[in-house]
Amino acid sequence: MPTAIYQKYRPRVWAELADQNHIKTTLEHEISRGQITHAYLFVGPRGVGKTTAARLLAKSVNCQNRKPGVAEPCNECEVCGRIQAGRSFDIIEIDAASHTGVDHVREHILESAEVSAGHGTYRIFIIDEVHMLSTAAFNAMLKILEEPPAHVIFILATTEVHKVPATIISRCQRFNFKKIPADAIRQRLRSITQAEKMNVDEEVLNVIAEHSDGSLRDAESMLGQVLALGGKKITMLEASLVIPRSNLNEAANLVGLILKNDAAGALSLANNLVEQGISVSVFMQDIIVWLRNMLLAKVGERLDLFSRDTLGELQSRLLKDAVGVSAREAQELIDIFLRRRQNLGESPLPQLPLELAIIEACTLKADGMES
Ligand SMILES: [Zn+2]
Structure with a gap:
């Protein structure tokens, strides 16, 4: 099945x-x-x-x-x-x-x-x-x-x-054909779980929808793996066995600390995540995605169009956090993480490029960029 x-x-x-x-x-x-x-x-x-x-x-x-x-x-x-x-x-x-x-x-x-x-x-x-x-x-x-x-x-x-x-x-x-908005994917997943008479937490469907990057086929095959876990009710805890954990929340936390110029806090958050075994590459990607959404929130008019990869709470957080950052600032932060991410392969310590990016980003902030 x-x-x-x-x-x-x-x-x-x-x-x-x-x-x-x-x-x-x-x-x-x-x-x-x-x-x-x-x-x-x-x-x-x-x-x-x-x-x-x-x-x-x-x-x-x-x-x-x-x-x-x-x-x-x-x-x-x-x-x-x-x-x-x-x-x-x-x-x-x-x-x-x-x-x-x-x-x-x-x-x-x-x-x-x-x-x-x-x-x-x-x-x-x-x-x-x-x-x-x-x-x-x-x-x-x-x-x-x-x-x-x-x-x-x-x-x-x-x-x-x-x-x-x-x-x-x-x-x-x-x-x-365009990528399918996360919300449409989530609705489709919901109707499938109902048809299968399975009880799956809304959060699980949200995470799958956000991770499938607009591909319904990917979302449905991920859902298939989740349903294969069986059980009366599938929560995020069970589902995390088969779906990649969403780090967008953590990425948002990290960006928040950088914007507060809290380098120590940001570094400690990053190290905690690395100790928990997250992929630095994926996490840096999440940070870039988050910053991109912020940048688009600054310059865009159609909020629903660009922030459609994020859902619910995350989306309202995005719109709230974007108020405290200028478009130029968001752009420079993206540049920093993009550039540092390229060094991942050759770094002797996997988390080093992430740490350097955090420090560089905080320095940029301290050097008096207007926000
Ligand atoms: Zn016919």
């Missing part, structure tokens, strides 16, 4: 697709009006729903029961059933990053694009990590895209669009 959370709760209809509303709206509109194009390009970070959207699109256009003016697939007809189970002959999924990907595209696509799909349905090629294809494979695809057979649809997905030839991009309708 637990490892399969991601597959088990893969959205079956558009309404279940997490976030990405701009994409949903456009695609639903095109599907319901029958204005399908021959090539789509889904761009965006990993785990944000590109493949899921591709499969939904494939299911919607091929669903036997779908009526004009409706975008959602019925999920009851034979075609829907086959696609849901990953057993449709008309949906060809290719992972271009895999060893066989390149040859696959050339032979598979060139040949099977000529063969028409069954029952007046579309033959749909979903090519994941399409930027990994060889020039030869791209050329083969380009040939088809120039004069696409009526029954063929390409859905190309990539995390690195700059590696996709411009000639391909220009023939596709492009959709930019």
